[in-house]
Amino acid sequence: MNNQVRIDSMPTRSIFSKAKPFCAVVFLQFGLAGMDILCKVALNRGMSNYVLVVYRHIVAAAAIAPFAVILDKKVRPKMTISIFVKLMLLGLLEPVIDQNLYYMGMKNTSATFAAAMCNVLPAITFIMAWVLRLEKVKIADIRSQAKVVGTIATVGGAMIMTLVKGPVMELFWTQGRSNQYTETKGVVKNYKDPIKGSLMIVTGCFSWSCFMILQAVTLKEYPTELSLTAWICLLGAAEGTILALVMERGDFTVWSINCDTRLLAVVYSGIFCSALAYYIQGVIMKDRGPVFVTAFSPLSMVLVAILSSLILAEQMHLGRVFGAILIVAGLYLVVWGKSKDYKFKTPTTDEQIENDKQMEDQSDDGEKKCAYEVISVDASVEERVPRDEQLIVKVK
Numbered sequence: 001m002n003n004q005v006r007i008d009s010m011p012t013r014s015i016f017s018k019a020k021p022f023c024a025v026v027f028l029q030f031g032l033a034g035m036d037i038l039c040k041v042a043l044n045r046g047m048s049n050y051v052l053v054v055y056r057h058i059v060a061a062a063a064i065a066p067f068a069v070i071l072d073k074k075v076r077p078k079m080t081i082s083i084f085v086k087l088m089l090l091g092l093l094e095p096v097i098d099q100n101l102y103y104m105g106m107k108n109t110s111a112t113f114a115a116a117m118c119n120v121l122p123a124i125t126f127i128m129a130w131v132l133r134l135e136k137v138k139i140a141d142i143r144s145q146a147k148v149v150g151t152i153a154t155v156g157g158a159m160i161m162t163l164v165k166g167p168v169m170e171l172f173w174t175q176g177r178s179n180q181y182t183e184t185k186g187v188v189k190n191y192k193d194p195i196k197g198s199l200m201i202v203t204g205c206f207s208w209s210c211f212m213i214l215q216a217v218t219l220k221e222y223p224t225e226l227s228l229t230a231w232i233c234l235l236g237a238a239e240g241t242i243l244a245l246v247m248e249r250g251d252f253t254v255w256s257i258n259c260d261t262r263l264l265a266v267v268y269s270g271i272f273c274s275a276l277a278y279y280i281q282g283v284i285m286k287d288r289g290p291v292f293v294t295a296f297s298p299l300s301m302v303l304v305a306i307l308s309s310l311i312l313a314e315q316m317h318l319g320r321v322f323g324a325i326l327i328v329a330g331l332y333l334v335v336w337g338k339s340k341d342y343k344f345k346t347p348t349t350d351e352q353i354e355n356d357k358q359m360e361d362q363s364d365d366g367e368k369k370c371a372y373e374v375i376s377v378d379a380s381v382e383e384r385v386p387r388d389e390q391l392i393v394k395v396k
C-alpha cells in the first residue's frame with residue numbers, strides 16, 4: 001500500500017519540479033515591477049542614481065552574505081585568480097554599468113518606457129548565446145525559425161516604441177493629472193528625452209546580457225549560487241562607490257537618506273532585485289540556461305504599465321502600446337522555440353532521480369526481491385560445477 005501511494009505521488013512531484021523554474025521567473029518579474037515604480041519615485045525626488053546603486057548592493061550583500069557563509073561553508077570551491085576576475089566583471093557589468101544606465105534612462109523617459117525597452121534583453125541574450133554556441137540554431141527547423149523571427153520582432157517593437165509616439169490614450173484615472181515635469185530641489189526640469197533615454201537603456205541591456213552569459217559560465221567553475229551572489233553584491237557595491245565618488249565630485253550631501261520612499265526603494269531593490277534575483281537566476285541557469293531566464297521580461301512591462309499609470313499618472317501613447325504588443329509577440333515566439341527544445345533534451349538531474357525511484361518501486365513486488373550476479377568460472381573446475389551455476393549464481 002505504501003509503495004502504491006509513493007508511485008501515485010510521482011507524477012505530482014514531477015509536475016511540481018517542472019513548474020519550479022516558471023514560478024521562480026514569474027516571481028522575479030513581480031519583484032522587478034515593484035522596483036521600477038519605487039526607484040522612479042526616488043529618482044523623481046532627487047536621489048542620485050549612483051548613490052541608489054551603491055546603497056542597493058550594500059543592503060543586498062548584508063542580506064545574502066550570512067546565508068552564504070553558513071550554508072556554503074562545506075561546498076564552497078577554492079577561490080582562484082580566474083574566478084575572482086570573473087566576479088569583478090560580474091560586479092561591474094550589472095550592478096554598476098547596467099543599473100546606472102537603466103536609472104539614467106528612466107530619468108529621461110518613464111518607468112513604463114524603461115520596462116518596455118528592457119524587452120530587448122532576451123533578443124540580445126539569444127544572439128550572444130548563439131555566437132558563443134550556448135544556443136543551437138538550425139535555419140531549416142521551425143523551432144529555430146521561431147527564435148529568429150521572434151528576435152527580429154522584439155528588436156522591431158523596441159524601435160517602434162522609441163521612434164513612434166502616436167496619440168495619447170486617455171484613461172479615466174490619468175485625466176487631470178500630469179507627470180511631464182518633476183520638481184527637484186526647487187527647480188522644474190523636463191526629463192522627457194526618449195531617444196537619449198532609450199540608448200542608455202539598450203546599452204544597459206547589452207551589459208545585462210553580458211552579465212547573464214558570464215554568470216552562466218562562472219557557475220560551472222564556482223557552482224555555489226549563494227556565495228556567487230554575495231560576491232557580486234559586495235564587489236558591485238565597492239566598484240559602484242568608486243564611480244559615485246567620481247561622478248558626484250565630492251558632493252557628500254547626495255549620500256544622505258531619510259526614512260521615506262528613497263529608503264524603501266533601496267531596501268526593496270537590494271533584497272528582492274539584487275540578492276534574491278541573482279541567486280534565483282543562478283539556480284535556474286544551471287538547467288535552463290540564460291535565454292530562459294530573460295524570456296519573461298514582458299510580464300514586468302505589463303505590471304509596470306498598470307502600476308505607473310495608477311501611481312505616477314504616466315500617459316500611454318498608441319505607438320508605444322503597439323510597439324509593446326509587437327515585443328511581446330516576438331518574445332513569446334522565442335519562448336515557444338525554446339520550449340520545444342526541452343522536449344528533445346535529456347531529463348534534468350531531479351527528474352532522472354525521480355524516474356529511477358519510480359522504476360525501482362514498480363519493480364519491487366513488496367514481498368521478495370532477487371538479484372543476480374554474473375561471475376566467471378575457472379576452466380580447471382568447469383567439469384565439477386553444474387552448467388547452470390557456471391554463469392549465474394543466486395545472491396541473497
